[in-house]
Amino acid sequence: MANTTVGVIGLGAMGHGMAKTLLREGFQVAGTDLGEAQKAAAAELGVQVVGSIAELCELTDSFVLSLPMAKHVQAVIQGEGGLLEHAPAGSLMIDTSTSEPEITRDLAGCLASKGHQMLDAPVSGGPAGAAAGTMVMVVGGEEAALDRAMPILKALSSKVVHLGESGNGHVAKLINNLLCAAHLVTTAEAVALGKRAGLDPQALIEGLNAGSGRSAISEVNFPRWILNEGFDSGFTMQLMRKDVRLAKKLIGDMQLELPVADQIASIWAASEDSIEGAEDFNCIIKNAGLGE
Numbered sequence: 104m105a106n107t108t109v110g111v112i113g114l115g116a117m118g119h120g121m122a123k124t125l126l127r128e129g130f131q132v133a134g135t136d137l138g139e140a141q142k143a144a145a146a147e148l149g150v151q152v153v154g155s156i157a158e159l160c161e162l163t164d165s166f167v168l169s170l171p172m173a174k175h176v177q178a179v180i181q182g183e184g185g186l187l188e189h190a191p192a193g194s195l196m197i198d199t200s201t202s203e204p205e206i207t208r209d210l211a212g213c214l215a216s217k218g219h220q221m222l223d224a225p226v227s228g229g230p231a232g233a234a235a236g237t238m239v240m241v242v243g244g245e246e247a248a249l250d251r252a253m254p255i256l257k258a259l260s261s262k263v264v265h266l267g268e269s270g271n272g273h274v275a276k277l278i279n280n281l282l283c284a285a286h287l288v289t290t291a292e293a294v295a296l297g298k299r300a301g302l303d304p305q306a307l308i309e310g311l312n313a314g315s316g317r318s319a320i321s322e323v324n325f326p327r328w329i330l331n332e333g334f335d336s337g338f339t340m341q342l343m344r345k346d347v348r349l350a351k352k353l354i355g356d357m358q359l360e361l362p363v364a365d366q367i368a369s370i371w372a373a374s375e376d377s378i379e380g381a382e383d384f385n386c387i388i389k390n391a392g393l394g395e
Contacts, residue, residue: 120233
């Protein structure tokens with residue numbers, strides 16, 4: 104049973120789930136968020152909710168960040184009233200956001216210069232995985248920080264893969280989300296083809312999942328959120344479009360020409376004209392052959 108306190112910054116869908124898992128695994132959890140509803144929901148779990156990062160830093164030196172974008176991570180670390188200003192000496196920051204590798208490397212260097220440690224540990228598995236402790240974490244950062252963080256990472260995930268230096272975790276996560284974005288489009292097109300040919304989509308998905316054409320999208324997303332028209336995974340179009348944009352930028356930075364990835368990025372970018380950012384990310388199938 105762990106007796107340390109973990110500070111969670113960002114108590115939205117993912118942060119809420121991670122706080123729930125940490126509590127279940129025996130950690131004490133404190134947290135903060137800009138949203139009153141998020142703080143109230145976390146308090147109901149048993150999280151010690153505080154009003155600022157400064158207050159959080161009085162309770163712990165281990166922090167899990169769960170934030171939408173790199174700019175929010177920068178603000179929490181470097182902004183007025185942030186972690187650089189208030190964190191106890193030798194603190195550990197675990198950034199579970201899907202962020203930008205170069206910004207992550209700059210932040211890690213800045214924190215290291217002040218005696219702190221940082222891991223980029225973006226996650227796969229969505230809010231359900233966060234609440235169940237079954238996420239996959241791809242991690243960048245120094246071995247010493249990884250060793251220190253491992254009790255927290257093991258509590259939150261079913262698998263931890265260390266990919267080397269700071270920023271590498273975020274590179275891997277962008278690649279993962281690019282594949283996820285592509286699989287949504289290609290699987291939707293495959294189901295549209297089968298439907299036009301007279302196949303029942305649910306039966307087709309069952310058949311595909313028994314063969315080599317399967318993916319996490321066909322095995323999880325289609326049965327759980329698409330075929331039943333639930334579209335309530337907890338991950339939005341806006342966030343996936345952001346991740347695809349970042350993946351496309353990474354491809355450019357690496358001076359690669361990847362025509363399939365370029366086409367997928369174009370499909371997701373064009374969806375902004377027809378699918379609201381707040382809609383579930385699985386709604387992309389409506390622009391990929393399975394429109395209403």
